[in-house]
Amino acid sequence: MFAYLVRRIAYGFVTVLGVLMLLFVLFFAIADPDDIARKAVGERASAEVYEQWKKNHGYDKPLIVNTDHGAAEFARYTDTLFFDHYRRMLTFDFGRSDADDSPIAGRILAGAVPSLSLTVPLFVIGLGVGVFFALLVAFFRDTYVDRSVLVLCMLAMSIASLIYIIGGQYLIGMLLRWFPISGFDPDPTVAYRFLALPVLIGVVSGFGADVRLYRTVFLEETNRDYVRTARAKGCGDIRVMTAHVLRNALIPILTNVVLAIPFLFTGALLLESFFGIPGLGSLTVEAIHGNDFSTLRTMVYIGALLFILGQILTDVSYTLADPRVRLR
Amino acid sequence: MSKPLLEMQNVSVTFPSGAGRVAVVDEISFSLDEGEVLALVGESGCGKTMAALALMRLIPKPGRAEKTSRITFDGKDVMAASVDDMRALRGYDLSMIFQDPMTCLNPVVRVGDQVVEAIRLHESVSYGAARKRTIELFERVGIPDAEQRFSTYPHLLSGGLKQRVMISMAVATKPRLLIADEPTTALDVTVQAQILELLRELQRDLGTTILLITHDFAVVNELADRVAVMYAGKMVEKGTRYELLKMPRHPYTEGLLGAIPHAAQRGHELNEIEGVVPPPALWPAGCRFTNRCPKAFEPCEGTLPPRIETSGTGVAWCHALAKASGR
Amino acid sequence: NNPYPNEGGETRVFYSSFAEAPRTLDPAVAYTTSAHVITANVFDTLLEYHYLKRPYELIPALAENVPEPREMADGRVSLLFRLRDGVSFQRDRAFELNGEGIDTRIVTAQDFAFQIARLADPAVNSPVFENFASITGLRAFRTLLSERRSGDTDFAALRADQQYMALGGVPGVLVNGDNELEIILDQPNPQILYWFAMPFTTPVPWEAVAYYDGNEGRDRFADHPVGTGPYALTVYDKQFRFVLERNALWYGAQSEHRDAPGAAFPALSDISDEDIASGRIEPAYAGRALPFLERIEFRRERESIPRFNKLLQGYYDDGGVIKESFDAVVENDDLSPEMAELGMRLDKVVEPGVYYIGFNMDDDVVGRAAGDRSRKLRQAMSLVVDVGQYLEIFLNGRGVPAHSPLPPGLFGYDPDYRNPYRSVDVDRARSLLAEAGYPGGIDLETNAPLKLTFDTGDTSAQGRLRYQFFVSAWRTLGIDVEIAATNYNKFQEKVRSGAYQIFFWGWIADYPDPENFLFLLESASARSATEGPNTANFMDARYDELFAAMENRANDTRRIEIIRELTGILETERPWIELFHPEAYTLRHSWLLNAKPMGLSYPVFKYRDIDPDLRAERRLAWNKPLMWPLYAFILFIVAATLPAIRTLYRERT
Amino acid sequence: MNKHDTLLLRTEGLSTWFPIRRGLLRKTVGHVRAADGVNIKIRRGETLALVGESGCGKTTVGKTILRLVEATSGRAFYDDVDLMALEPGAFHDYRRRLQIIMQDPASSLDPRMTVRDSIGEGLRAFGMVSDDEDLTRQVAELMQLVSLDSDTMHRYPHEFSGGQRQRICIARALAPEPELIVCDEAVSALDVSIQAQILNLLERLQAERNLTYLFITHDLGVVRYFADRVAVMYLGRIVEDGPAERIFSEPRHPYTRALLASAPSIDPEHRGVEPAALGDVPSPARPPSGCHYHPRCPVRLGRCDRDVPPEVNFADGMSRCFLSEEQES
Amino acid sequence: MPWISNIAVLVLVALGFLGWRTIRRNRLWSEALRALWRRRRISLVIIAVYVVIALLDSIAWVGGTVSGDVSDAVAAFKPRSIIDRIIAPEAFKELSYSAPFAEAGFYDDAPLNHPGAHVLGTDILGQDVLYRALKGVRVALLIGGLTSLIVIPIALAFGVAAGYFGGRIDDVVFFVMSTLASVPSLLLLIALIMVLGIGTVQVCVALGVTGWVGFCRLSRGETLKLREADYVQAARALGVSHAGIILRHILPNLAHLIVITFALQFTGLVLAETILSYLGIGLDGSWGQMIDQARDELSRDPIVWWNLAAASCALFTLVLCVNLCADAMRDILDPRTRREEQ
């Protein structure tokens, strides 16, 4: 188990290196640092400012080979954007935003809490609702409940999330006035008011896909032989569903769920921007609008890191949920 | 003897198919006395498991037992029992060992707990007590290191051990009727012998009634008192073990026994039954064995074969026999 | 549904919103409206605009007087500011650089000089350097600074203020003791006084610049303004909210300055009847000491719909009328009855700005190289753009069609002037086009259709529609204009390399003088030559000559004549198709008092006030949640599950 | 029995070990010795039954000979050519002569290929057909050979019953006209009545074409009926081999004895098999030391758990047991 | 560049025809298709209509006159698609908004140029909404369909090679794959588009890069399984070459998965485009852009709903139909359900 974990993490690390390579190609080779600098300091800035800016943001070195150093010198390869990029990303030194010079790490830390306070409830409630409905549907399979929920899921899946948000805000925020239309408060005793609506909308828009997936999983499990064994033992429906089916269905659900964890951090782009939640999703949207490459780069990197971590977690949680999987 | 413990009368199980419902078990009847071992034999797909599931009221969803079926267990009408009554019955008076021990145990629950669950569903005993009983049971069915095995997971057990766990789960509440659905099919011969021995012992010690389902006449020979042979959802012959194995009357039973290779036949062609069992929807209308029967003649095709008493204890359903016996 | 659950509505807090955080709050750099909302309240300036008087009038603020330009012997001009005594900076830990436990400091003339020097500092990268370039020696100071920095590492390591000191400061900025600041200009520049009413020349403590360097967890100065103004920025969370809180050390709060023009509400005599009649200004406030609001809360609201909806619910105190809900709010150019019922007020003000379509005059097809041919093409294209329709469609008529770059309310604006090329005349356009050699859009020389490109850095769906509007107008002439929407970077790149033909741009004035518009077309500010704001690269000798004559002239009739002549050149040359002068509609609640819109300058919160009780009452009344749909929904769910439960029940027995 | 005089296949110490990888670098920490020094001999035209319990490595031996899994060590001489040493290209020729019928007829047919294509695959691969029509003709012949209706050749496997599918597999194996067919539990998945059909078919084909079978099974009844010689396998090792009659009448290895004793009979006169072996089959990944069978062996000796018993050759076969050693001497 | 799209149409039609013929020949597939037709007739018809519209919109040529009284040099010299020619948007427009079937403008109540003719009303520029919705079809199919058509073969090649041969190839492919897969796809998509710039080609490339992984992973995993399948071993025993095995056994057995994944990915992409549009990096003329524009229209008074409704319905219908078909296909092609049917 331990060895497995170490190996898994080592591989994760290699993947991180790969992701960094990808980012390098994207943000340094394809997007020209000179362009970014020009854009940031403005047209009329003096060469001095321009160079200073590039220096501050770490864009001032040659891409891969630094010819300032002699052919033999090690620095020829270390004093470059490529090396710097790796060094800084791996040490979590994200530098400053291209758009407004603020330190990215700080903004990400600041954005994490609001993002989490939106996505964690969204995730938990979404999971709960999804599993509950899926159980219900699996229980009532081949009845009108099953069919109507299935149709509902299909419909729900086919609607763009933008429409959910606009519609939900208008209906619940404006017409029914149950919750504030948008806003946020870091104080948890009141934050729930702000989060209720986005969470509700998020749950509804994710509902379709989730329920359908879980339903398939549950139906698959209810057809297994061990369920029959449990019934033959004299288990009631509810016990069969909860004590036997649910525990087995947990495994495929886990994959789905644990992989969603990075999105908890990177936030929900649309929800955050529409509901004025100052989270990481909002930060990303802003980076896109502001052509803030360094922030976007960092967000992609963090997203990938968390994703890799999530995958490792999935594998580990497999062992916890499923004794058959032995990690070696 | 007074009343039989179990009586199945005209039990039919149907599944929906393209055109209406197809009976995969068609009006079969048999009964079981207390302490007796009845073997239900037949080739794959002939409806043995479904018949047993009908008794447990566990037929999988689109299928159902038809209203005409009458099942009486210990004087109770099983078909009319409420869900709760049924639940109380299942696993307590009626238990079942399923065909494939590999998939019938819940893979994520420790095997001991699965047995404990079976006990605690029916008896209000503490977990500790149930656990103790489970370990005793494990020892009883010959699971070595019972204490340790209690908390392993099914995938860590070999087939034979899994089957033993299944058996201990089934007999945990000392059921009056044990249905053993192909209890040894998935096992190696040496282990099969051990399991057969175990079942024999249990039956002897606890006086359990056993409905043994198998397609292996050798297993029948080892365990059964009486035998019922099914073909394509229909009962074709019933009789005592000796009768049936020694002098089968129905052409199908004859064919089956003849098809089993053994030393004696070496060098000779095996006595094969022509053709294959058709899928349920294509079962012939009259005698279902018609199209494969070497003795088939014209009434076989259209009319249901009559019931012929072949001896005091044996019956068969066959036109040819009827003709031979002059009816 | 109250978005401010922790606060009752009863405090004097003003609630507003922001869409995007400003990039910088450094007063030397901040040049956007979104930044000025903060900087104008955090930083005091030497001069201010009178809150109520129109046309705009300068009043002294940190200066005790509005200086009279004094011509010096050598032809240079001197401006002498006498500074108010005992003005101190807001409390800030930056001042600890001066010693333990000190958190404020008296403002001296040196702080002003420091800031003016910063404007010249290339490292600060101030966008308005050129506007102050008439100060004697400012340009030389800039060059010197940059030379010394690159040449002398010891010098470069010094603090900015020490560097300026070492160079002896800007020669044209003279500090006479603590309380006198003299600015020497190379030539007369009457407009420069307006620049002293902007935060660019606010006093800036060197401590703040030195301390807030962004290192070791300290903010950057751009995010941490330290000023003397009536409010101090106490919360600055760019993602979420800003809070301005009353600055107890503001000079207006000190007894000796209580009557200063910038420290008290204007006298009754200065309040126009119209302002009173429209309910904009509460006469009872006349002469009262400023400010009134305790706190100003800005919440982030990226999307306009939620912002507007919250305004309607009473959770923002004022807000622009978004286009999207215009019809709900405005009817027949006035407040709709529904809104009036809510007690809302609508303020309209034409902003001193202009939106235009520009042609790149360096271009071979539309520019000067093609001579008369391109002139006729530009004229023809100008003749088919129906700006009235544009305003109607995209801005709900919120704008005044432009005939020249000059917006209404400015000196030299002639309300009767009608640009002959700015009213739609398709026939004339057709014939002009034919004269230009492109009859029906076909280039006679090549016999191929004329193809032009409309370059933009706006890729949004909304933006695209706007461009589409013009394109279809030109299409009626048969001219094929393609929209080249790239991201902003690429667009900038195109502008830099001159690879653009037609663009859409706007200009909002820095100060109310025609010069501030007409300079957009002088050769000296041509983009291709000097990287200036003349993106059309319009270069016309006669224009330049006239412009030079007009630029620094006092507002007399000759100036009007020159302006006429200048606009006359533009009229025929058509480097621009002037579109419109934007008009801002502001919607505000009845409890918001004294909010007179200032088209030019920046919201000055010190004059505004709130009636918190009224607000609390209204909010409560407007936000009763509607619960019956919830009950209906629950009922529906129950009804829908009933049959399922019945089936279940049946199955069990 | 002079039809069995030429040796067709002889393996020498054929071993197939599947690595068990563990740890940080997926280092191989051990092996599943699925086949461990297997020596078998098959004469032309003979049926050698390889019997043993599930998981003991029977399939592995079969596949190794066909090089569907690569052998770890050992040699397999086919007509005195070492198959294991051949280059893949050179082995291609031998593929034609060696065929396999897989354990499970359902999964060994490509569900998306018509029966015609499945059967014809080998013909195509070995260049034994000239054109499409030729293929159809040959496939039809093959199908008739295994008593299948050749009109059904354009159907897909799922449209056939288990017995028919097994026939298709047989036809496919017959197509390249092989000399040796490995029948991996060719009848185990079938019902008795079908099993009889298939066994009869195999018997007939052997007679007609002088085929040689390596017949892998665990069903002793079938072996007794069908095989000429028997090799008994236990956890990767052959523990006994010899002529079928001798094995059944006079088993030498205790495991063989247990196997025979455990097989229930259908003779109603004889009832009550006694379990002759103790406990369960151990895992081949962690086989017991010494003689693999010792923990279950009722007659084990003191050294059985330490030393690996040698192959003791008799005139009529071999046994791997210390007791046999004594017997011999 | 009308010829590119015209050639693309030709190629697509040819491919479609070839595909159709192969399917017709193959009983399993033609049966599956027939079953699909039986179960999802409406959906299939709708999808076909969408495809036809997209194709009609892709065939363009220069010349011809614009109907109506607009003498338009631009139109005459610009390639116009069949849809453009049928609807002639240059002539068929109003000043600004008008409601469906309206006789007069939305704001000014001025009479329309084409009263009652705009079935779905007009948008802010007076363009016919139906026309715009129809134009969106092509973009949507381009996003989901064309990208996948290009990406799938590549992904398949890598995935199958990696799964089948294993070893170094597998290591490399797996590494590239897991690297790409570990970047959340929406973020990667955004980053790619930001860096590459906005435009149909760029967006398709970005979608390709992100979509590649899914197919590749699927085909690799499945190939790993298939490689061990008994029938593949049997084929090896029969002397079939690696190429033969891949072509005749692996690919056909992957096909159904690819088809289903394609359908699901397709809908995912079309929906994702709305998010891209919201972020300002969407494709021109897409439904996403229409929806994004409609953000502003919803709070107008009276509400301007037809633009949003048209785009949403068009999107919704397509996604739903494809989803329904994918679902049905999954059942049809699932060997388990198939076997039970027999």
Ligand SMILES: Nc1ncnc2c1ncn2[C@@H]1O[C@H](COP(=O)(O)OP(=O)(O)OP(=O)(O)O)[C@@H](O)[C@H]1O
């Ligand atoms: N879920 C189902 N849907 C339709 N038909 C079914 C279903 N389950 C079983 N059947 C049919 O019922 C018939 C009897 O099945 P059953 O499992 O009772 O056979 P069996 O005699 O137990 O066979 P085996 O020896 O293979 O266990 C089979 O022919 C099968 O086709």
Ligand SMILES: Nc1ncnc2c1ncn2[C@@H]1O[C@H](COP(=O)(O)OP(=O)(O)OP(=O)(O)O)[C@@H](O)[C@H]1O
């Ligand atoms: N590819 C493989 N990798 C690792 N282990 C394997 C592999 N193939 C087989 N084994 C192991 O080798 C052992 C022998 O397997 P094999 O399939 O040869 O047994 P068998 O005698 O044919 O069994 P059965 O009667 O169940 O078919 C088993 O324990 C199996 O787990």
Ligand SMILES: [Mg+2]
């Ligand atoms: Mg069964």
Ligand SMILES: [Mg+2]
């Ligand atoms: Mg095997």
